[in-house]
Amino acid sequence: MPEHSGEAITIMKVDPILPTGVTITSTAQGADGRLADQHSAYFDNVSPPLRWSNVPDVKAWAIIVEDPDAPRELPFVHWMIWNIEGGVTHLDAGLPNTEQPVTPQASIQGKNDMGGYGWFGPRPPAGHGVHRYYFQIFALDDFLPMDADTPLNELLNALKGHTIAKGEMMATYEAPTPQ
Numbered sequence: 679m680p681e682h683s684g685e686a687i688t689i690m691k692v693d694p695i696l697p698t699g700v701t702i703t704s705t706a707q708g709a710d711g712r713l714a715d716q717h718s719a720y721f722d723n724v725s726p727p728l729r730w731s732n733v734p735d736v737k738a739w740a741i742i743v744e745d746p747d748a749p750r751e752l753p754f755v756h757w758m759i760w761n762i763e764g765g766v767t768h769l770d771a772g773l774p775n776t777e778q779p780v781t782p783q784a785s786i787q788g789k790n791d792m793g794g795y796g797w798f799g800p801r802p803p804a805g806h807g808v809h810r811y812y813f814q815i816f817a818l819d820d821f822l823p824m825d826a827d828t829p830l831n832e833l834l835n836a837l838k839g840h841t842i843a844k845g846e847m848m849a850t851y852e853a854p855t856p857q
Contacts, residue, residue, distance in 0.1 A: 685752045687744045688830065689814040689846050692837050700845030701731040702815045706771065713811060713849040717771075718799045720854055725757065725797035727771040728813065733843045736764040736817040738784075740837060742830070745800065747809040755830055756811065757797045758788035761821045773797060777826035786826050788833065795826055800851035808852045817843040 706714045706726035716722040728741070740760035748754035762769070762785045773779050775796030777787055790798040802809040818840040824833065 685746070687746050687753050687812050687814065688742050688834055688837070689812065689816075689844055691834060692816065692841050692844060694817075694841045694843045695819070696733065696843045698733055698843045700733060700815050700817055700843050702728060702813055702845050702847045703730070704728050704813070704847065704849070707847070707849045711848065711850045713800060713851045715854070718851055719801035721799075723797070723799045724772045725769070725799075726849075727769060728815075729768040730815050730845065732767050733817045735819065736842060738762060738764055738818045738821045739766065740816040740818060740822070740833070741769075742814045742816075742833070743797075744812050744814070745802070745809050746812070747802070747806075749803065749806065755789075755791045756799065757790060758830065758833060759785055759796070760788070760818075760824070760833065761786050764817075784821070786824070788826055788828055788830070802851060802853050804853040804856075806853065808850050811849045811851060813847040813849065815845050816841045 704726045717726045739762040743757040744753040746753040787796040792798045822836045
């Protein structure tokens, strides 16, 4: 088994129409870049709150969170959510882990690499060091006609044809030290 994934994260495979970047931030991230414990699968496993800048002509947003430091061939997918309406520029913490959350309306959450829908928080192996979690956001020119069982590679292909602008935020997390 590889020590880290050798595969590039999704955002590196998508060329947006505009060079404009999207800024994405979270109050769940400390000044040191570390994601708060409550968002980790070691603790409450609550999706973090996110805010992002708007871009012209966006119809929908997609967010993918990946860990390229997972000891496996491909980056670990922690979250895939798409068809967030274009006027929305934030997500509250604690989205339910369902295929179609009530808010934001029309959004769809795909399967994470643990096999569930929605957010699966950081849970790097003990002793594996600090892992990086890339929150990747894509401004889209249309909604994506895909259901919650769409795998990442199919979502990636759709993103390639519809991304106006993109951005990312990197957070870190390390397994808690046993007391």
